[in-house]
Amino acid sequence: MSLTPTQIAADPSPLASEVSDREGHVFLVRPLRNTDATALGVFFDSLADASRRVYGPHPLNCEHAQVLCEQIDYATSLRFIALGPASETPEQVAGYMILELGVRPGDAGRYREVDHPLDDTITATFAPVVADRWQENGLGSAMFPVVTDAARRVGRQQIILMGGVRDDNPRARHFYEKFGFERIRGFFAGGVDNHDMILHL
Template sequence: MTLRPLTHADTRRLAEFLGALSPESRRFSTFGGYDLATARELCDAIARYDKLRLVLEDVPSGRVVGLLEFSLALTPADIARYQDAGLRLTETTDCRFGPTLADDYQGRGIGTLAFPLVTEVARLLGRPRIILWGGVRADNPRAIRYYEKNGFRPVGFFTEPDGSLSLDMMLDLRPAPGRTGLSTRRGHP
């Protein structure tokens, strides 16, 4: 597997990736469509907006098997929901993150293997806190477990426009107060 920035040359492979997503995966994603037009729109937006899109590519086949999206902009709805939960979001500290994996790659540990790279990207972007892009659907326990396993903490529930329940979650990459972030082992400085 390779995690790399989305390029214009990925348009057709990205369209194949989007088109192959199951109805269940589509229900959990935030794309406006799952076709070549959407893939073109995503690729045409490269370096135009506040977003960074990375693809997870199966190297032997060249197949796109994941799309990981970062946004440096926060929506008014995100800011309001987190404020209601007692957290102040700012565009200098926070970014939004949303992953989508091909159905046949879900549950295989690929997302967990890629996650250290996700946190490194956030750090390189100067964002020590990551919130979920659109939250996570409350009826998606596998995704909630994935986020919790990778350090995200629940912030609060909210109702989607379609009436379904979603959960906001946040990952704070800064060391806990009183910790330097350096680990020591007994007998080793």
């Protein structure tokens, strides 16, 4: 069933879901709310350098978490957090996935260069990160279907990667390929090769 931003703002719970990682830890995946600033800030502040090296959609600190939570607008972006595990730290953020509704100019330009223009009204832009403690444990894979379900319900037909994925990030490339993302082009940025990938929903 499709949802409008107003409906989501009134009740985001239809986009929430309980998921489990590979070891059976249960997490609640739900859209970010304006009361999540402290937990999100702790999550950002605790990200290790290895994650920051490959993930930089915006400043990753508690000040920016505050800004994001004050400016929630479900008409322009859905940000999902995974809280848990339920049995240990139910209030702790263990994963964060951005789903922007639309395309950033830099990403749009690269797709245009290879004759692959993107329709802003049906495209979403994705950027995921899982807490270092929980990486490679199946949490990202469990969260992703919650995000794609939401993308469909807000009328999106395809998802691209925010700023592509670095060639020297084989885990993320495997993750995207596993879920059916297709490579569109390569490009050089930040001193490394990167790949633009798209998923048709």
